[in-house]
Structures are given as C-alpha cells and as structure tokens.
Amino acid sequence: MTHFNTARLKLRTITTNDAAFYLQLINEPSWHQYIGDRGIRTLEEAQKAIVNGPLDMQTRLGFSLYLAELSETGEPIGLCGLLKRNYLEYPDLGYAFLPQYWKQGFANEAASGVLKYAKEVLNLTQILATTDTDNQPSMQLLQKLGFSFSKKIMLDKELNLFSLDL
Template sequence: MKTPILETERVVLRPLRLDDAETIFKNWTSDPDVAKYMVWDLHKSVEETVEWLNFEVDNIDNPEVYTWGFELKETGELIGSGGMIYRDDKEMYSIGYNFMKKYWRQGFGTEVAEKMLDFIVNEIGAKEVFGQHESGNDNSGKVMKKLGFEYMGDVEGEKFSGEKRIFCEYIYKAK
C-alpha cells in the first residue's frame, strides 16, 4: 500500500518529498538537540538529508515502510517526520517520530503517533507495534505510555554510527 495522506486536528501527515530537504535540514536534522535522542546522527549538510530522503521517497510504495512529514494545517510548516517500518527482528512494525525543537511538549507527538498507530492497526491489521526511545528521552516514553504501550525493559543498542546507547522498549497490543 502506498503511504497515504492522514490528518489529525492540527497536522497533515503526508509522504516526504525530495524538495523537503532544505526545510528538513534547517528545521531538525541539523539540530543537535533533536539528533541527540535519534538513532540517526546529526546531519552536517543538506546532502545528508537528501541521501536519507532518497531512501524514504524510494520506499513510498513499500508496504513495510510508511514515512510521513508532519505539516501544520494552519501554516503549512513542516515541523517533523516519522513513521512505521516493519522490523523482521521484532516481527512487527516499529513506530518513530521527531519534531523540530520549537514544537516539543505541545502534544504533537501524541497526536501524530496516535494517528499512525490507528492506521497501522486498523488499515494494515497489525496486532502488535514496537516502540523504543533512548534512555533519558522521558517525553517520548510518556507519549508511548499515554497511547497504551507497555514498557518491556531496557536494552543496549546502537545508533546508525555504531555508538552504543541504552534504549527503553515498549509493545502496543491491539485490542
């Protein structure tokens, strides 16, 4: 299934496009505070953001990858991105999201994660969804708990760069 356009009260979740690269780089992939808790590393150039976007755009029709840009309905500003990817190691979809710093702690994480979860459970038919956040990113954990994810424990993992980190893992079980 092609990545669909979804809507919440304040946000349009839409497929990412290559022409989003400069905005994404400026708004969050180049921000050390955003990258700090992500599995990807800080982007040092817009070319790194383009490289990542190429993967996302190439997978727009892949039923195991759903990635959206989060666009404010009111202004059209692109404020974050996230999605769901099927993880063979977990045998389920995994949820993820990130936002530019000025939109932290305003309920956007809960709003878009709830919409993505609704899509993957009710449209795709997932029975369980995996979630994780880096230890110390308590706000992301609060979002998962609010949406009904159950904390499973902490595990050692790696960022894409190979840097070791501790991740808190959660499972959501569809009702």
C-alpha cells in the same frame, strides 16, 4: 503517496522536496542526543537519505516516516510514522518534532493518527517503540498512547523497548 489528517496536522509521505526541513530536524541537538547523529550535513545528503530511507520503505512496505505539517499553514513541524528495523520483529513507531512545537500535544496527535492508520488501513496488530533510556518525555508519551514497557535492548547504546497491541 500516503496522506491522512488529524485535528491540527496533515501527515504525508516525505519527499525530496522536504530535504531542507529534514536536514534541519535531523541536525537538532535533541535528535543527535536521543536518536543519533546521521552525519547528514548537506541538502544532497538529505535528499539521498530520504530516497534510501522513508521513500524506499514506503515503496517496499507501505509505511514509513511521514512529514507532519500544520493543517492551517502547511508548515512542516516534525516526522512521525512507522519504521521496520531489522532488529525488531514488528514495525516501530518513530517521531521527532522541532523543539518549538514540543509540549503542545503535536507528537501525541500525530502518533495517535499513525496508530489509527496502522490499525485501520495497514491492518497491523502490534507496534513497537524504542526510546533512549534518558528520554523521559518520549517514554511518557508512549505510555499515554497505551504502550507498555517490554525490556531493555542493547544496540549502539541501551534502549527501552515498548509494545502496543492494536
């Protein structure tokens, strides 16, 4: 199980014990708007999605989405990590936080920690990131982290593709 800390956060591999939080986060209106509705509505479906998604990816590739918790309380506030998507050549930085934790620097802190981990532990040399074309806060965060806009790509909808050399 992977785990590392930032100034205010603990990041660790998500487990099926985190299914209630995962279910809450992926059914936030902002998740549906910018990431997509996964159709997961029960704890059992959330547990299955965690096993078949992040836990499988962690086992196969050594990285995945990590649960971001407040260091002081252990309260889960979001997800941040790396995903390997079949339509992208390199790992993709992904993040999502509960709305009450937006605009407090948590996404930047978590993403910075993940990028440091990617470079220093995983020895990765390039990271990609995609955003909905309307998600200005996410695009601003990527630019703050040093990502550069590469191009627009078309999946179910048009996305912006960003890249970062580590």
